[in-house]
Amino acid sequence: MLRLAPGISLLVIVSALIFFGLAERVLDRMRLTDRSALILLLFMVGGYYLPEVPLPGGIRINVGGIVPIGVAIYLIATSDSSIEKARGIAATLGVMLLVLSTDRLLPVEPGFALWDLDPVYTAGLFAALLGYLLGRSRRLAFASAVGGLALADLIAVSGAGTGQDTRLVLGGAGLFDVLMISGIGAVIIAELVGEMRERIHREALLGDKEDDDVEREP
């Protein structure tokens, strides 16, 4: 990439750094410390240069690709209560269903309507909405985006029935894989929607002090 003209190389590098920075901020909010978030991201970058690990059924996994999947499992497993865990699993299955349905029902090329985003971005959007709807939680949004998408692709590939070696590389694009894009996108959307909604709610509470039984957001 550095062989390219300087302005273009700069665009590629700055875009990558901004994405790295966003990823670090998002992981930082996933019950991880600054340092562990950074180490995991560096592990993802390093994993890109390592060979893919073959799993049964034509599936492979990128060593760096384990990171978002591992974080998603960790977030659901360490949820505060069993209700929270159930919500995590429900949101993950919901995202999986949404991704499978839109993959199957919408046209092959994206863009048939104003809201029809590229498939690289849609899973994050679904997860943000479901994660927030079910649990008002950014962590849930991240976990369901990554988990739901990984499950959807595993199901899609195992049902492809080609008799040939269909290759699914989970997390194969490393830091720039759809798993990470979806997880980060989901958290950012959930965060923005959540902040705005909570702000409106707080102002409503201040404006109507009489109404004592209005529930405060967690």
Added chain:
Amino acid sequence: MSRGSLRLGLMAFLVILLLPGAVFGSPEDDHLFHGTYMRMIDEEGNVLLVSARSIEPGDQYLTADNRLFEVIAVEGEVARAKFVEQVELPTDRYYLSDFLEAAVGKRREPRGIGIYHTHNAESYVPTDGTHSINGKGGIHQVGKALAAALRERGIPVFHDESLHLPHNRGAYRRSRATVLRLIRKEPDAIFDVHRDAAPPDQYAVEIEEGVWVTGVQLVVGRANQNFAVNRQYAQSLKRIADMVYPGLVKGIYFGRGNYNQDLTPLNVLLEVGAHTNSRDAAERGIGYFADVVDFYFYGPRDDPRTASPFGGPRGGIRAALRTLVAIVAVFLLGGFAFVLINSGSWDEAKKRLRSYWQRLLGTKERR
């Protein structure tokens, strides 16, 4: 009704709504199975493009004669487009070594060209018997024809035939790993080779007297940060194609997708003919396109100093820098808007930003 039961109800509703689609839904080449095509027409009613692809307002199309149109409305299967401008195609090339080696009269040493197929199943009805094969469709043979033509010219080729099935929009997600695998090999450019779904006349080109081939359409995605550079690149590639084989590149479609072009600005999607064309014609067409790629990336074979039509990478650099400024501006404004919403007032937002800045400079301890 409690909140918990409301959420549960919503979830159940979602499952009932989506389960049939997730299990039984079957996407095909968009309008192909309804037997209809989308038509893009200009203000006078002239047909600019016929294809089964989805065409939406905002999409742009650069015709064979370099007129740029933008879709302003879609009514049923008709997309109305307005004329934007007559485009003067750029002469950009993007590698630093292009200029150094051309200056001393040498062809640039090829590093190779990457080829892959996001939609592996795509096939050609007259030759393959069907428009879609659940496995390696006829499009893989077209990829092989491109690879063979490039190798004949001494150019290394990385043809990745990984399958990204099933044939649906999720294939673009699954092919990202393939693009990254190709990027690791540091090729000079990457092509995602597809075929279109359109009537046969849309792609028929008489390239030399009595030699009929299918034309090639370039597709550039607007939904990624590399769009401006990618656009310059596709247009400069068309300029060389127009010079070497006029009419071979039938146009450039600027669609709403990403097409994994966010991973590198030198990744372009090629539509080589349509499902109604014969694969033989497509293989011949892509063979001519290999000449264009050879000329574009490695310069003319006779005398690179005198015969080269190329300029510098100025257009590409300008596009890249403009995008860069836009990205940084969006990032900063987005961040500020978020802090503002979060803080609730200008004063509180300023206080938080000041504190963050001090932490960044190390003049204040992080909590």
